[in-house]
Amino acid sequence: MTPVATPFFFYMLAGAAILSAMLVITRRNAVHSALSLIVTLLSVAGLYLMLYAPFVAGVQIIVYAGGIMVLFLFVIMLVNIERVSKERQFNRIWPVGLVASCALLALFLSAFRKGKDLLPNRVGDLPEASNTQEVAKLLYGEVVKTLQLPSGQYVMGQYTFAFEIASLLLLVAILGAVIMTKKKI
């Protein structure tokens, strides 16, 4: 079977992602920005697919493109676009953003140039599973087996670590939302 993940698709998806990401920050109309952001997210989902990580791609589409962006649009639609686009922008942090993005660009360029020495040549057999598994092994020792199903599977086996980290992240996000909305707790 010939691989479909050809360079053509990579350049197409990467180009679409970069172009639409630029549109996100240059459009004055918030709805246009949001729509461009959706294109960016979908292109990134396509890139995940090319990395043989279909689950991440699927979750990217469901959570970001299908869920969060609908809520974004929902909120933006209630804003009066005519007035907002004429208002003066009040954030003046673009120099900081410029420095940060230049630093990131430098990092990428150096990784691109010296990448062969820095990064391992091959990854494990299961690209979508091996990374989390290795980290979990480092932290917990051998695979944690908690509860065995009749069919011989383990509940919360090798993915325990990733699962816990994700839940911790969500907890932090919830706390942040509570603190930002409530003046007094």
Place this chain on the structure above:
Amino acid sequence: MLHEMIQTFMSYLGQTVTPGQAGNQLWALIYVLIIFAGVSVAVICMNWIERKALAHFQIRLGPMRVGPHGLLQPFADALKLMLKEDIIPAEADAAVFWVAPLIGLIAAFTVYTVIPFGPSQAVSDMNIGILFMLGVSSLGVLGIVTAGWASNSHYPLMGALRSSAQMVSYEVAMGLAIVSAILMTSLNSNGADGTLSMIGIVQAQQQQGIWFLFKFFPLGLIAFVIFAIAMVAETNRSPFDLAEAESELTAGFHTEYSGLRWSLFMLAEYAAMIAVSSIAVTLWLGGWMRPFPNVLHAPVWEFIFSLFPGLTFGALAAIAFLGTARMPSHSFFRIQRVGLGIFAALLGLLALLLLLIAVAGRGNDASLAARFREGIDYVYWFVLKVAVFMYLFIWYRATWPRYRFDQLMRVGWKVLLPISLGVLILTAMVPLRRELWELFIQILTAIWETIRRIL
């Protein structure tokens, strides 16, 4: 050159996997074209059936003028919509207004990539099949939301707001119901893992010898009912059609649309209806499997069930012939009579062809005729199950009044969500019941020991 082309074309025929797995891009393209044409024809049929069935529910005749029994009405409608002036309102956001119907349409049709009409009758078998379907069909709401906003008008905006709120809320219950079905796929007796692949889900039902609708009765049934309710809300159909409630919002999110663009919305809506119905069929109703494949598995039964496609078309042809015979013998009806007669004859020929294939391909040998017969059977049973759902959509619309928005939200969040969560937890617990029972006994004995020691 020609020889090579023919060879490329024929290279797929001997294989028993989807063209996506075989890496055969030509056949994948052919499958895509077949599915696209099939869904378009299905939407046309659905349009006619819906108008006729709704009319008969209300003791009317429905379309009767264009062709015998209005059979050509959908084509007349399509022609009218294509010729109609395409208006973009002056105050609308032209670019977004232009792209909105396309978003909905693309989302609705992309889903068909993974729908399994048979074990090899799908464009591709994705590892994440059901997840892909959920994700892409959730993009459909973007089309509605952008259409409502871009129209720059009050009714469409309100329709879009309602629709986004509704679809986001019902997606939760729908997702949980789906997860409980996916959990069941991991309970194979051969110890195979669970799967998200659409083909894998049907094969798990085949392997376990039961439709997930009846698995862990009544858990599978409850999950199915929740999905069946949520899918009506998800496709914005009556009684949950608040996004286009004509009594309150004129036509909701597509009020400002006309002509071809409007018909694209209709096409997307019906395509999405077929897509969600096929999710339900795949997850709970055994997908492409014929009834009782594990009990009535003798070659005789195999043969009898393979006659069904031909007999169905034969029955349709008979109805059409009856219509020809009952047509009034006035010269005014002559053209209609001849037309219906030709239509009936075509249906009859199709029925004969299907019967012929069923006879030629009987027995489980690996000949091309047998493969063809199997393929027809798979697609027939799948489409039949989906058709039942499509009829249910019409039936709902004729039967129930529209929900009020607060009622809709209450049903979604306070009824469907808790029930689906409960079903999910119970479905996860049932296969572990022995372990859980032992754990329960251990805890009880430990407590008892402690109490005894204290006393």
